[in-house]
Amino acid sequence: MKQIMVVGAGSVGGFFGAHLAKNNPDVSFLLRPRTLEAVKQNGLTIKSAKGNFTVHPPAASDPRELATPDLIILAVKAYDLDEVMTQLEPVLTDRTVILTLQNGIDTEDRIISRLHRDCVVGGVAFIYSKIVEPGVIEHYKRGGVAIGELMGHKSDRVSQIAEVFKQAGISCQLSEDIRKSKWEKMCWNCVFNPLTVVIDDKVAKALDHPEMAGVIRQIVGEVAAVSAAVKVPLAPDMAEKVVKWTQELRDIHTSMYDDWKAKRPTEIDYLNGYIVRVGRELGIPTPVNEALTAMVKTITEKELSGPGIVRIDGAVVQPVSLTRTALGQLPREQRVEDISELMPSMRGRAIRVKGLLEIPALAVDADHVTFHSIDGKYAATLTLQQAQDFGLLLYELDGQPLPDGKGGPYRLVTPGLGDLCANVKAVGRIEVRAGSGKDTRPAVRPPECAVDGKS
Numbered sequence: 001m002k003q004i005m006v007v008g009a010g011s012v013g014g015f016f017g018a019h020l021a022k023n024n025p026d027v028s029f030l031l032r033p034r035t036l037e038a039v040k041q042n043g044l045t046i047k048s049a050k051g052n053f054t055v056h057p058p059a060a061s062d063p064r065e066l067a068t069p070d071l072i073i074l075a076v077k078a079y080d081l082d083e084v085m086t087q088l089e090p091v092l093t094d095r096t097v098i099l100t101l102q103n104g105i106d107t108e109d110r111i112i113s114r115l116h117r118d119c120v121v122g123g124v125a126f127i128y129s130k131i132v133e134p135g136v137i138e139h140y141k142r143g144g145v146a147i148g149e150l151m152g153h154k155s156d157r158v159s160q161i162a163e164v165f166k167q168a169g170i171s172c173q174l175s176e177d178i179r180k181s182k183w184e185k186m187c188w189n190c191v192f193n194p195l196t197v198v199i200d201d202k203v204a205k206a207l208d209h210p211e212m213a214g215v216i217r218q219i220v221g222e223v224a225a226v227s228a229a230v231k232v233p234l235a236p237d238m239a240e241k242v243v244k245w246t247q248e249l250r251d252i253h254t255s256m257y258d259d260w261k262a263k264r265p266t267e268i269d270y271l272n273g274y275i276v277r278v279g280r281e282l283g284i285p286t287p288v289n290e291a292l293t294a295m296v297k298t299i300t301e302k303e304l305s306g307p308g309i310v311r312i313d314g315a316v317v318q319p320v321s322l323t324r325t326a327l328g329q330l331p332r333e334q335r336v337e338d339i340s341e342l343m344p345s346m347r348g349r350a351i352r353v354k355g356l357l358e359i360p361a362l363a364v365d366a367d368h369v370t371f372h373s374i375d376g377k378y379a380a381t382l383t384l385q386q387a388q389d390f391g392l393l394l395y396e397l398d399g400q401p402l403p404d405g406k407g408g409p410y411r412l413v414t415p416g417l418g419d420l421c422a423n424v425k426a427v428g429r430i431e432v433r434a435g436s437g438k439d440t441r442p443a444v445r446p447p448e449c450a451v452d453g454k455s
């Protein structure tokens with residue numbers, strides 16, 4: 001195990017990797033360009049109550065530029081695994097060993113099913129740390145690992161890895177049942193990672209509320225039921241154990257909370273989401289984990305934006321963003337199946353603006369609505385009454401999105417208003433206003449704007 005490649009210098013890889021690299025020139029880092037640049041310039045710094053230090057290890061964004069690794073320590077998020085494995089392929093040999101430090105359960109099996117060989121040593125990271133900026137890690141709690149063969153046997157490679165950690169002053173337990181150790185930590189992560197997001201607060205707040213005790217028991221109960229079904233039975237008092245372990249982590253948030261606040265994706269699909277998926281396959285109900293998965297996604301996933309989205313904002317209590325699918329699910333009575341009945345020169349399916357404006361709560365003084373094109377070049381402002389009485393948003397033609405050439409994906413049409421110039425193409429934003437707004441229609445309408453169909 002001479003050459004060691006740490007993949008990712010984030011909270012976990014940065015901390016353990018920097019300790020390993022301190023006195024070992026054979027430890028290198030595979031990094032993404034932003035972190036690589038920072039590490040090349042300023043080194044990799046650990047700030048900790050136990051002391052600060054900086055290392056300047058070899059690092060690259062292409063693994064072929066680094067020494068061929070005997071051991072790879074994978075310290076990326078579970079959702080980055082596939083990309084990283086593709087990147088690593090050119091430097092993998094028959095002897096490369098991969099140590100996984102991810103939370104969650106399936107990293108090891110995902111790697112084995114890609115590489116089809118016994119190359120993985122399982123690991124659990126017991127640490128709480130955070131990236132404060134690329135190349136700078138703050139360390140708050142603990143700082144050890146447990147490692148072991150997935151089949152539970154003793155092996156030279158596990159002993160060698162343990163020695164590498166010990167030489168670097170890092171506590172490394174040899175686990176005789178690393179899969180069980182991972183499931184035990186999974187119980188903790190399935191409780192507190194999502195709960196810190198849902199309550200937007202520290203672990204202690206969830207831990208201390210008397211009514212949370214039952215919720216914690218239910219979450220752990222579901223995880224343990226799935227774990228037992230895949231032949232990893234956990235202790236019957238697993239929920240009590242989880243609560244006990246939490247005492248020393250009372251004042252922390254979790255990596256999921258930190259991901260949310262840093263606007264990174266979360267690992268929810270690999271924690272509670274995984275329990276839900278496997279539970280479904282095995283016929284085990286996991287309603288609390290299912291609810292947490294949905295809640296965390298709803299809270300953390302970025303608001304929809306970009307082509308295909310129409311947003312209603314401005315003088316509303318809460319802006320809403322809608323897709324074509326969402327428009328199709330609005331009440332049938334708001335739909336006009338065939339616009340040609342109202343505008344013989346046009347075809348397609350539309351939704352009444354009146355119905356759209358019933359989705360957000362409008363400010364009490366809202367009295368105008370501005371329809372903006374996606375590129376911001378065109379806009380028409382109607383009174384709220386006109387928008388409700390005449391406005392239709394054309395969104396589908398022959399069951400497909402309205403093409404760009406026809407003013408899609410969303411086109412305002414206003415049959416009966418007597419102003420074809422109001423028919424803004426490629427509407428991306430519907431701005432509810434108190435008072436009039438942007439309007440690019442010619443002040444004196446050309447004659448061709450006058451006729452717009454049946455009223």
Ligand SMILES: NC(=O)C1=CN([C@@H]2O[C@H](COP(=O)(O)OP(=O)(O)OC[C@H]3O[C@@H](n4cnc5c(N)ncnc54)[C@H](OP(=O)(O)O)[C@@H]3O)[C@@H](O)[C@H]2O)C=CC1
Pocket residue numbers: 007008009010011012013030031032033034035036075076077078080083084087101102103104125126127128129130131134255267
């Ligand atoms: N944070 C914690 O305290 C704990 C986390 N864990 C687990 O450890 C695992 C790692 O999490 P954590 O360290 O928190 O995550 P971080 O987000 O802090 O760090 C992950 C790092 O991986 C890097 N990365 C992603 N893709 C690549 C790539 N293709 N090549 C090189 N680097 C890459 C990212 O680089 P960049 O920043 O440049 O994008 C990032 O710095 C997770 O499964 C987590 O659940 C376990 C115990 C505690």
Ligand SMILES: CC(C)(CO)C(=O)C(=O)O
Pocket residue numbers: 103125126127128188189193249252253254255256
């Ligand atoms: C429990 C903790 C903080 C560290 O072990 C963790 O695993 C996480 O935040 O995801």
